[in-house]
Amino acid sequence: MKKRRLGRGVAIVGAGMTKFGMFKDRDSKDLFAEAFAEMIASVDKGVDPADIDALYLGNFSNDYFTRQSHWGPIIAEIIGHSPKPATRTEGACASSALAFREGVFAIASGFYDLVLVGGVEDMSKRTTEEVAEGLALATVPYEGRVGFTFPGVFGAVATAYFAKYGANREHLMNVTIKSHNNAPLNPKAQFPLTIRDMMQAKMESLKKRGQPLPAWKDEKDFLRDPAANPAVAWPIHLFDCCPISDGASCILLAAEDIARNFTDDPIHVAGIGQGSGRGFHASADMTYFEATRYAAQEAYGMSGLSPGDIQFAEVHDCFSIAELLHIEDLGFFQPGEGYKAVAEGATRLDGPKPINTSGGLKCKGHPVGATGTSQLHEVWTQLRGKAGQRRVPIKDLRIGGAHNLGGTGGTCTFTILERR
Amino acid sequence: MTARPFNDIAYNQFLNEEKLMGCRCRKCGERYVPPRPLCVKCFSPDLEWVQMKGAGRLVAFTCIAIAPPFMVAQGFNRKRPYISGVVELDEGGRVDARIEGVDPLKPESIRIGMPMKAAFIHRENVEVPETYLSFEPV
Numbered sequence: 001m002k003k004r005r006l007g008r009g010v011a012i013v014g015a016g017m018t019k020f021g022m023f024k025d026r027d028s029k030d031l032f033a034e035a036f037a038e039m040i041a042s043v044d045k046g047v048d049p050a051d052i053d054a055l056y057l058g059n060f061s062n063d064y065f066t067r068q069s070h071w072g073p074i075i076a077e078i079i080g081h082s083p084k085p086a087t088r089t090e091g092a093c094a095s096s097a098l099a100f101r102e103g104v105f106a107i108a109s110g111f112y113d114l115v116l117v118g119g120v121e122d123m124s125k126r127t128t129e130e131v132a133e134g135l136a137l138a139t140v141p142y143e144g145r146v147g148f149t150f151p152g153v154f155g156a157v158a159t160a161y162f163a164k165y166g167a168n169r170e171h172l173m174n175v176t177i178k179s180h181n182n183a184p185l186n187p188k189a190q191f192p193l194t195i196r197d198m199m200q201a202k203m204e205s206l207k208k209r210g211q212p213l214p215a216w217k218d219e220k221d222f223l224r225d226p227a228a229n230p231a232v233a234w235p236i237h238l239f240d241c242c243p244i245s246d247g248a249s250c251i252l253l254a255a256e257d258i259a260r261n262f263t264d265d266p267i268h269v270a271g272i273g274q275g276s277g278r279g280f281h282a283s284a285d286m287t288y289f290e291a292t293r294y295a296a297q298e299a300y301g302m303s304g305l306s307p308g309d310i311q312f313a314e315v316h317d318c319f320s321i322a323e324l325l326h327i328e329d330l331g332f333f334q335p336g337e338g339y340k341a342v343a344e345g346a347t348r349l350d351g352p353k354p355i356n357t358s359g360g361l362k363c364k365g366h367p368v369g370a371t372g373t374s375q376l377h378e379v380w381t382q383l384r385g386k387a388g389q390r391r392v393p394i395k396d397l398r399i400g401g402a403h404n405l406g407g408t409g410g411t412c413t414f415t416i417l418e419r420r
Numbered sequence: 421m422t423a424r425p426f427n428d429i430a431y432n433q434f435l436n437e438e439k440l441m442g443c444r445c446r447k448c449g450e451r452y453v454p455p456r457p458l459c460v461k462c463f464s465p466d467l468e469w470v471q472m473k474g475a476g477r478l479v480a481f482t483c484i485a486i487a488p489p490f491m492v493a494q495g496f497n498r499k500r501p502y503i504s505g506v507v508e509l510d511e512g513g514r515v516d517a518r519i520e521g522v523d524p525l526k527p528e529s530i531r532i533g534m535p536m537k538a539a540f541i542h543r544e545n546v547e548v549p550e551t552y553l554s555f556e557p558v
Contacts, residue, residue: 160479
C-alpha cells in the first residue's frame with residue numbers, strides 16, 4: 001500500500017459530548033448544542049466560535065428515526081455557525097468518524113485552519129422493532145431482504161467465528177463483563193453499572209414483586225439465564241448488544257501550526273485510515289472485516305507505527321463478538337487468538353492492552369452518528385490524563401487508537417492519536 | 421430471459437420464478453451470484469445469465485427473535501424466531517437466505533457445514549408480492 005501523509009499536520013484542541021442515554025424530552029439540536037458548549041469550555045486557552053471555518057456532521061439516519069433529514073445546516077444554525085459551510089457525512093455507524101476524516105483533510109489541504117467535526121443521533125422515540133428496521137437499512141440489500149437485522153448479522157458472524165476457532169458464548173460474556181467493569185468509571189456512560197450491579201438490581205425488583213429469586217453464582221451464571229439475558233439473534237443475547245441511544249459528540253480540529261494558540265497539550269492525528277467492505281455474499285470468510293484490515297494498514301502506514309505501539313484503543317463493540325474480530329483485525333492479537341486474550345484479561349483496564357476504557361458502545365451507549373467522535377473523545381481524554389478513575393494505568397501514555405465500523409463492515413475507520 | 425439487466429430487480433424476478441440466477445463474464449469467465457452489472461475482474465460489461473443448481477452448505481446463521489416490522493407481519497416474534505443465514509454454493513459464491521427446515525428454538529442442533537438445497541418462500545396477499553431465497557437441509 002502507498003504510504004500516505006497529510007499535507008500539513010492536524011491536532012485536536014478541544015472536545016465535548018453529552019451523556020448518552022434514552023432521553024424522551026431531548027432532540028438532536030439541544031443534544032448537539034450541549035456537546036458543543038462542553039467542547040468550547042474544554043479549549044484550554046479559549047476559542048472564539050466565530051473562528052471555526054466549517055462543520056462536518058456525522059448522522060446516520062435521523063431521516064428514519066425522526067422523519068427529518070438535512071441535519072448539517074440545522075445543527076449549524078443552532079450553534080450559531082451559519083452561514084458558514086456545514087456538510088453531513090453518512091457511513092452508517094461510522095458516520096462521525098467520516099466527519100472527523102473530512103475535517104482532517106480539509107485542514108491538511110490548507111483550505112481551512114479550524115474545523116468542528118462531530119455527530120448526533122436521536123433514536124429513542126421509536127420502538128425496538130422499528131429501530132431494528134432502521135438500522136437494518138445499513139445492511140447490504142440481500143441481507144435485509146432475508147430478514148437479517150443488525151444483531152442477526154453479528155449473530156451469523158459469531159457462528160462462523162465459533163465454528164472456525166472453537167470459541168463459544170462464554171467467550172462473548174468475557175467481553176461484556178469487562179466492558180461493564182469499566183463503565184461505572186465513565187460519567188458519560190448510559191449504563192454506568194457492572195454486571196454485578198445489574199444482578200443486584202434485578203434481584204431487588206424480583207423481590208419487590210414477590211417472585212422466586214434465582215440462585216446466580218456469578219456473572220456468567222446470570223448471563224446464561226434466559227430470563228435475565230434473552231436471545232435477540234442467537235447466539236447474540238441482550239447483554240451482547242449495545243443499547244438504543246440518543247447523544248451527540250464533537251471535536252475541534254486545528255492545523256498543527258496554530259494548535260498551541262488553543263492549548264499547550266494538543267493531541268495529534270498520527271494516522272488515519274478508512275476501508276470499504278463488501279457484505280456477506282461477497283466475503284470469502286466471515287471471521288474478519290476486510291475494511292478494518294485495510295483501514296488499519298492505511299493508518300499504520302501513515303503513522304509509521306505498528307499494532308504493538310498502540311497502548312490502548314476504543315473499538316466498535318456494537319455486539320460483543322465484534323470486539324473479538326476488531327482486536328484481531330487491528331493486529332493486537334493473531335486471528336483466532338482474540339477470544340483467548342480477552343479470557344486471560346489482556347483487554348481489561350489494568351491489562352497490557354486496555355480496550356474500550358469508556359465502557360464501549362455496550363455500556364457508554366451507541367447513538368450511531370455520534371459514536372465515532374465519542375470514541376476519539378475518549379482517546380483524547382485518556383491521552384491528556386483526564387480520564388479520572390478509568391485512566392489507563394500505563395506510564396507515559398502517548399498513543400491510542402479508535403476504530404469505528406458502519407453497517408455490515410461496509411465502512412470501517414481506524415484513527416491513531418498521539419500526544420507529543 | 422437474456423434481455424434482463426444484471427441487477428437485483430432481475431435477481432428477485434428470477435427468485436419469483438424459482439430460479440437462483442447468477443451471471444458469468446463472457447470475456448474472462450468469472451461467475452457472480454447475485455449477479456452484477458460489470459465484471460470486477462476484467463471490467464467487461466459483456467455478461468450472460470447462468471442458473472445455479474441451488475445446492476450448497478451452511479456457513480453462518482442466526483435465529484432472530486427481535487424481528488423488523490416486515491418479518492413481524494409474516495408472523496415472527498420473540499416467541500417465534502426465524503433463521504437468516506449464509507450459504508456457500510457448490511459452484512462457488514455465497515448467498516444470503518432464509519433457513520428453513522431446522523428448529524430456530526434449538527440453535528445448538530444446527531451445524532455449520534450442513535448440506536443445504538434451495539427453496540423459495542413466496543409472500544403473497546401483500547401490496548407487492550415478494551419471493552425470498554431460502555435453503556433447507558438436504
